[in-house]
Structures are given as structure tokens and as C-alpha cells.
Amino acid sequence: MSKDSVKTSIDTDGLRYLSKTPGSPFGSAGTHSAATMSCFLCGKHRARSQLKTRKLLGKSQLVCAPTCTELEEQLRSAG
Template sequence: MKDADVKTTLRPGGLRYASKVGGTDFPGAFGATMSCFLCSKHVSRSSLVSFLVAGRRQYRCRNGC
């Protein structure tokens, strides 16, 4: 990561952010997206298809990653 890309700074004590970039990396409302088991990208639930791995249901991108 480049030094110019850093947009947060810590207070001199190092315990709290003096300024922090708002927002989130997850698109959509809470629970509207899930991560793909194969590529870990967060996409809408309608874009995922389920499959079984070791007896547990996992989700992957419907059209490939």
C-alpha cells in the first residue's frame, strides 16, 4: 500500500482514530450479501449458488468467479 493512500491517522496516544474514512467495504444492506466460498468476493445472495462441502452448505458465484 502506498503512503499516499492512507487516509486515517492515530492520535498521539495511539488508542483512537483522529480521523477515519466512513463507509463500508460491503455493498448493499446488512444480510443482503454473502461471500463466495471460492473467491471470497461479497456479492448479492441471488448471484450465488449453494453446494455441499464436507456435509456443510457453502455458496459460490453462480456464473463463475
């Protein structure tokens, strides 16, 4: 059971990957309000407006507001 080895080489402009798209999968975070962060409980990336601060394990953490399951249902019904 061996994996197919992928051969890569560094181009003259310094890029190594030809098939990888540039940039972040979470979009542009030019402004702080447009940034996404992950929920401490479910781990899904959400807009900061969809998160709230909650004290967990003695530290303030960002979690989905109102709850992870309720937010997921709202997003499913809206989209």
C-alpha cells in the same frame, strides 16, 4: 526497517480516526436481498442473487453461480 508510527488520539466525540471514512465498504445492507456475501471458493463479495448454495465439505456453502470464472467474465463484459 521500521514503520512510521501513526499517532492517533480519541476526540471528545469518541472518534479516533480522522482519515477513515465511516461505514462499511460493502454498502448498505438494509434489506436482506441487498446484502453481499463472500463466495466460499473465490472469496469475492457478490450480491446474494449472484450466489448459489452448494454442498462442500459436508456443509452447504454459498458459491458463485454458475461458476466463479463464468460470473467474473459476465461482470467484465457487462461493465
